[in-house]
Amino acid sequence: MSFKQTPSQTIGPFFAYGLTPKQYGYNEIKDIASNNLNSEGTIGERISIEGIVFDGNNEPVDDALIEIWQASSSGLYATSKNLKNTNDSFCGFGRCGTGIDPQRKFSFTTIKPGTCSQNQAPHINFIIFMRGLLSHVYTRMYFPEEEVANQHDSFLLNVPKTRRQTLIAKQMSYSKVKVYQFNIYMQGANETVFFDV
Amino acid sequence: MTSSYNPRDWTIHPSYFSENYKSTHLRSPTKAPVKIEQTKSELTAPSFFPLINHEQENDLTKNGAVDGQQPLGERIVVTGRVLDENGKPQPNTLIEIWQCNSSGRYIHAADQHDAPLDPNFFGAGRCITDKNGIYKFYSIKPGAYPWGNHKNAWRPAHIHFSLFGPAFATRLITQSYFPGDPLLELDPIFQSTTKEARKLLIKTFDIEATEEGFALGYKFDFILRGPKATPMEK
Numbered sequence A: 001m002s003f004k005q006t007p008s009q010t011i012g013p014f015f016a017y018g019l020t021p022k023q024y025g026y027n028e029i030k031d032i033a034s035n036n037l038n039s040e041g042t043i044g045e046r047i048s049i050e051g052i053v054f055d056g057n058n059e060p061v062d063d064a065l066i067e068i069w070q071a072s073s074s075g076l077y078a079t080s081k082n083l084k085n086t087n088d089s090f091c092g093f094g095r096c097g098t099g100i101d102p103q104r105k106f107s108f109t110t111i112k113p114g115t116c117s118q119n120q121a122p123h124i125n126f127i128i129f130m131r132g133l134l135s136h137v138y139t140r141m142y143f144p145e146e147e148v149a150n151q152h153d154s155f156l157l158n159v160p161k162t163r164r165q166t167l168i169a170k171q172m173s174y175s176k177v178k179v180y181q182f183n184i185y186m187q188g189a190n191e192t193v194f195f196d197v
Numbered sequence B: 001m002t003s004s005y006n007p008r009d010w011t012i013h014p015s016y017f018s019e020n021y022k023s024t025h026l027r028s029p030t031k032a033p034v035k036i037e038q039t040k041s042e043l044t045a046p047s048f049f050p051l052i053n054h055e056q057e058n059d060l061t062k063n064g065a066v067d068g069q070q071p072l073g074e075r076i077v078v079t080g081r082v083l084d085e086n087g088k089p090q091p092n093t094l095i096e097i098w099q100c101n102s103s104g105r106y107i108h109a110a111d112q113h114d115a116p117l118d119p120n121f122f123g124a125g126r127c128i129t130d131k132n133g134i135y136k137f138y139s140i141k142p143g144a145y146p147w148g149n150h151k152n153a154w155r156p157a158h159i160h161f162s163l164f165g166p167a168f169a170t171r172l173i174t175q176s177y178f179p180g181d182p183l184l185e186l187d188p189i190f191q192s193t194t195k196e197a198r199k200l201l202i203k204t205f206d207i208e209a210t211e212e213g214f215a216l217g218y219k220f221d222f223i224l225r226g227p228k229a230t231p232m233e234k
């Protein structure tokens, strides 16, 4: 390796007008992504995800950016190559800031991902950025109803049993659209498991 | 698809906790990240190429200007390449930028610094690298601004950059600074990286990139994580 990686630096508190302009009411530039990953032609079971990012004092973080990346209902990631070979219009990528909701929640409207390989349970990949976080963190959200698949997931198997529950969402509503709650704890007894991606 | 990427180089990236950067105290994870083998989830990335119009979004001297007026400040052109650790150019990579105006004020509603907004400057834009991994932004030089971290704390002039690269694993958000800034030595965010790594965050002034009669040129290359060499290649 002849070149050194460019060091990470914090996203800072003022990213929203550049990265999530529409959500924060800025109209000068268009969004490249939003917290709604679906479009009319998206195939799959509609779900929504919501959560709060908590700091070490259990206070909600009001300037975090959450990014998610997930497979389609058939377990495919919407890379440029895969997009050419499918009629599923699911984009797989979403963004949400925590500065707009009065409770500092992030939320996503999406579909439940399919299984993308044998030793992987259905999951949603998360990246979290915020002021005070000098390098981003990676985590994953798993589904509570996938007990069997979760037991064979290569990521979960690397996590000490006592900490696995930090990665399993809670199902909050059983109405037409399932709502999952996935809170993120930066510190404390329930500190979320972050992965060394 | 690459079979795996080199790990993040923690001799280069800042650690999560920094004594002098106060906001890290309650926000830095305390437990070591859990080791994993990268899967498709980490090795793939969204495709933004069809989504954006390169020409209209990389000129911050124009994208916030009203009625053909111009923002105040020293015009700059920031250009360079996105490479991986092996020096391989990274084409079709989305770069997003945001910065304060020449007075040190962000348009963001939460910025309460008592310096004037510029009605002709928005301060955010983006572009996609070309087939050789080259990007270019036009802007004005951002000002320094105060912040509450410690007594008389000022951020050195900087531009915020966000890059995707070819995989979820290559995601990077960083800030790049300007050469010769006396505030660099006093800034806990810049100082959070190791001494050897700090120079990797400073643009170089470049007379070749400077556009005559228009803008001062600065060069800055981004190096993203590269594919792990297989035992054969080693």
Ligand SMILES: [Fe+2]
Pocket: A012, A014, B155, B158, B160
């Ligand atoms: Fe900043």
